[in-house]
Amino acid sequence: MIGDKINYYRRQRKMTQEDLAQGICSISYLSKVENNKMEPSEEILSLLLRRLDIDIPLENKQTLRVLTEAIFHWYEVLREQDMKAADNQYAGLKSKVKNSTNIEIKLTFAVVEFRYFLLKQDFKQAQNLAEFLHQYQDDLPPKLAYYYHSFNSIYFYLQHDYPQALKCCNKAIDLGSLIAEKIEPEVYYQAALIYSRLAKTPLAMSLAEKALYSFTETGNIKKCISCQIIIGVCLNRLEQPEEARIKFTKALHLARELNFITAQAYLYHNIGMLHSSLHNKPAAIDCFSTSYEIKINHHIKSYLNTVYHLAQEFSSMQENDRALEWIAKGLSNCEKLPADRKDFLMLCILKYQILGDVEQLVHFIHNEAIPFFKKSNLWLQECECNEILGDFYSKAHHYKKSSYYFSESNRLRKMNTI
Numbered sequence: 001m002i003g004d005k006i007n008y009y010r011r012q013r014k015m016t017q018e019d020l021a022q023g024i025c026s027i028s029y030l031s032k033v034e035n036n037k038m039e040p041s042e043e044i045l046s047l048l049l050r051r052l053d054i055d056i057p058l059e060n061k062q063t064l065r066v067l068t069e070a071i072f073h074w075y076e077v078l079r080e081q082d083m084k085a086a087d088n089q090y091a092g093l094k095s096k097v098k099n100s101t102n103i104e105i106k107l108t109f110a111v112v113e114f115r116y117f118l119l120k121q122d123f124k125q126a127q128n129l130a131e132f133l134h135q136y137q138d139d140l141p142p143k144l145a146y147y148y149h150s151f152n153s154i155y156f157y158l159q160h161d162y163p164q165a166l167k168c169c170n171k172a173i174d175l176g177s178l179i180a181e182k183i184e185p186e187v188y189y190q191a192a193l194i195y196s197r198l199a200k201t202p203l204a205m206s207l208a209e210k211a212l213y214s215f216t217e218t219g220n221i222k223k224c225i226s227c228q229i230i231i232g233v234c235l236n237r238l239e240q241p242e243e244a245r246i247k248f249t250k251a252l253h254l255a256r257e258l259n260f261i262t263a264q265a266y267l268y269h270n271i272g273m274l275h276s277s278l279h280n281k282p283a284a285i286d287c288f289s290t291s292y293e294i295k296i297n298h299h300i301k302s303y304l305n306t307v308y309h310l311a312q313e314f315s316s317m318q319e320n321d322r323a324l325e326w327i328a329k330g331l332s333n334c335e336k337l338p339a340d341r342k343d344f345l346m347l348c349i350l351k352y353q354i355l356g357d358v359e360q361l362v363h364f365i366h367n368e369a370i371p372f373f374k375k376s377n378l379w380l381q382e383c384e385c386n387e388i389l390g391d392f393y394s395k396a397h398h399y400k401k402s403s404y405y406f407s408e409s410n411r412l413r414k415m416n417t418i
Contacts, residue, residue, distance in 0.1 A: 003036040146175040160376040185214035205234035265294040304343035383409045
């Protein structure tokens with residue numbers, strides 16, 4: 001309806017109702033038009049469209065159907081993560097949508113475009129779309145709302161806002177059930193990832209198994225491997241190392257066979273974690289080293305996390321020189337390769353601990369680490385920092401401060417694990 005179109009273009013141009021109505025009609029008149037409670041006169045409609053700098057031709061149903069199908073075909077390409085094909089389709093599709101005046105077409109494209117920029121890790125564009133779509137979230141038809149909330153879950157997950165990511169994911173699952181759509185396994189996989197980050201291990205494993213079943217049915221091997229990784233991590237946390245080893249080994253065999261490089265990097269890292277939990281340090285170091293080489297050679301952002309665990313292994317063996325060599329090697333790569341800020345901070349903390357530079361350690365945790373972890377909702381890392389500070393102040397006989405930081409750690413753990 002014409003009111004929907006006026007409302008859409010006004011918001012897109014970041015105009016208030018007062019901006020648009022000034023000198024043309026009253027704000028209450030415009031509000032009634034935008035809410036489809038009245039049709040504007042031809043003269044007022046012409047003036048409003050001129051101020052919005054738009055021309056609204058009619059589009060037939062066949063044109064709209066074909067364009068909608070093209071957008072969802074593009075989405076299927078994105079699901080396969082074939083970014084070359086997705087990039088090739090993007091410009092032409094964007095041009096067609098730009099020329100359309102149908103609001104649902106524009107919103108459908110914006111929702112799928114949101115997923116596109118998340119896959120490309122273009123967070124600036126993704127944020128712009130997130131802010132734009134937020135205005136319309138209550139007006140989206142159920143199917144489109146289902147996709148919006150599932151992609152919004154990924155958006156918040158990538159910002160480490162796991163509670164908000166889970167809230168969006170659950171909304172998507174509820175909407176999928178409501179509209180009798182088959183909920184995509186990607187949504188269950190996303191929920192499993194979030195629960196894993198929130199240390200809700202049984203839920204994470206259950207949802208990963210549910211996603212794995214669906215991905216197996218459709219033959220999506222790459223996603224099957226990703227699910228096996230989550231399940232293996234959960235089994236290791238549940239102190240079932242042999243079952244975890246079987247999952248990781250099968251997944252690694254597939255990843256090598258199909259040359260899935262990123263999956264191999266994560267699998268070697270997690271097999272290293274498994275060996276570490278079993279106190280098999282040489283095997284852990286070997287796996288972490290292999291994971292690091294793959295991550296560095298293929299610019300995988302989590303390479304500092306692997307360096308952190310390598311350094312920990314050497315430090316636990318009293319080989320602090322080797323640990324510091326690895327830390328220096330990892331940090332030197334930050335100058336040329338992007339790295340996760342969380343991993344950078346944790347590696348610096350480990351460096352100060354190994355060096356025994358207590359003054360620098362405490363200063364760094366207070367001024368760099370804790371503010372970032374608080375802002376990013378990284379409660380596990382914040383807990384670790386609080387415990388380090390609690391231990392430091394206890395040894396310095398500042399028992400009130402020590403008690404505060406240990407209490408903060410306990411509060412965070414209870415709040416996030418119950």
